[in-house]
Amino acid sequence: MNYLELFNESYARIVLDPQRVERLVAVFYDRFLARSARIRELFSGSDMEAQRVMLRRGLLTVGTFVTTGLRATAQMRRLAQVHQELGLTPADYLEWTDALIEALAEVDPPLRPEVADAWRVALAPAIQFMQLPGSVPEPS
Numbered sequence: 001m002n003y004l005e006l007f008n009e010s011y012a013r014i015v016l017d018p019q020r021v022e023r024l025v026a027v028f029y030d031r032f033l034a035r036s037a038r039i040r041e042l043f044s045g046s047d048m049e050a051q052r053v054m055l056r057r058g059l060l061t062v063g064t065f066v067t068t069g070l071r072a073t074a075q076m077r078r079l080a081q082v083h084q085e086l087g088l089t090p091a092d093y094l095e096w097t098d099a100l101i102e103a104l105a106e107v108d109p110p111l112r113p114e115v116a117d118a119w120r121v122a123l124a125p126a127i128q129f130m131q132l133p134g135s136v137p138e139p140s
């Protein structure tokens with residue numbers, strides 16, 4: 001199996017199970033916020049209940065991006081814009097990915113190392129896209 005197939009299989013098991021996806025985002029934010037004062041500061045003004053709902057949608061947006069041929073959809077552009085306005089660094093995206101992998105290991109165990117790697121490899125184009133200045137349209 002290649003990385004995209006490994007990712008698809010694991011991703012489908014999560015997103016097709018509403019309880020699992022709900023647990024995933026809840027555990028994710030616990031882990032993510034526990035990682036650093038910087039991350040807690042970024043979310044200090046956020047309604048975390050609303051944020052969990054938005055991340056469920058965001059996971060669908062990035063999952064669709066990577067599984068349907070990397071098209072710059074309106075949702076992906078908006079995700080890029082929101083995150084570029086936050087002034088994030090590549091290290092922030094690494095923390096995000098690490099927290100997601102930790103949450104996956106808790107919510108859908110056992111998480112095999114090659115499946116964790118597959119999530120990293122599969123999400124990389126989405127994370128790259130979110131950081132490209134060209135992903136955000138010029139104001140007209």
Ligand code: HEM
Binds near residue numbers: 039051057092095127
């Ligand atoms: C692929 C990676 C990521 C995905 C899928 C994602 C998903 C989302 C989504 C769907 C939203 C809501 C956007 C909206 O207003 O419509 C959001 C907002 C936000 N994200 Fe992310 N995110 C990612 C990476 C990150 C990283 C790396 C950080 C910081 C370290 C971060 C911090 C935030 C913050 C602070 C908000 C705004 C919260 C608010 O408006 O109260 N995100 N994210």
